[in-house]
Amino acid sequence: MQAVASGNADAFNAIAEALEPRLERFFAQLGVPEADRDDVYQETCLRLYRKAHAYNPQRPFLPWALTIARHVMLNWHRARKPTVALEEAVNVAADQRPPGAGAEADLWQFARAHVSETGYELLWLRYGEDLDPAIIAMITHRSSVHVRVLLHRARAILAKALEADGKGQVQK
């Protein structure tokens, strides 16, 4: 990233390649339909490139990249919201299943249906991306305690919904 910041555009190719699967999964999980993921990914990469000088090498790269990706995604959601009809939104939600995800992804789909948007996002960052609450707090601009509380609530809601749905015992 330091090479990119010093003006070497070719150095960014490796970063774009390494980030692509990660961002693809991130966007897929957080509700960006497949048709728009390419645009969101490109916009994220452009921002990363433009903001390369702002990156602090003392800090981990992935949370910084995910913070920018999240901003781009939120902008995309904000720009899209008023133009989506309700029926279409249902179709979009159905289209959100990531490619290659089999029946084992059912729990996440179940979570998406029962947990709030914020709760689902935090659950994904915590267990899908395997990030610490402190890093999630940095990405989502919340305090660490707030993240922990929201995670606890999301887990409780999910557990309750699973219990009510008859899946009380999650398969080991």
Add this chain to the structure above:
Amino acid sequence: MKLTRKQSHRSTETLEEALRRDAPPLGRANPQRVARVCTRIATVRRPAPVFLRFHTLLRPLTRIAAGLVLLSGAAVLFKTSPCSKPLTGLPDIDPIPVLAHLNSFVDTRNVTGALATESDNLISDLTDLTTALNDRSLAILF
């Protein structure tokens, strides 16, 4: 049925494990998409370094200009203010106090008589009040 704390803790751990396990795995990078991004980035004009960007310089420049305006204003005020000129002589003030003539307007004997009358009136009022209170109190008791 309510779960005990231990059971609840165990179920939370199980849920966490299940969420981790069920997270979809990372796929392979899409080479076309990466190539598209790289092409686009190659055509994008790199933003100027921080020190050359106008908007980053705008704020310090504005501060410096505001400081200069403030200093010049203060200098102009200092030069034109009458306080900055030294006093050439003592101001023309009458040394005799005006209140010195007050005694000639007031008759001391008149004032003393009026105060004595006022004092007598107050004493008689207080006596009347005390008598009335005593009468009322006795009337209540007997």
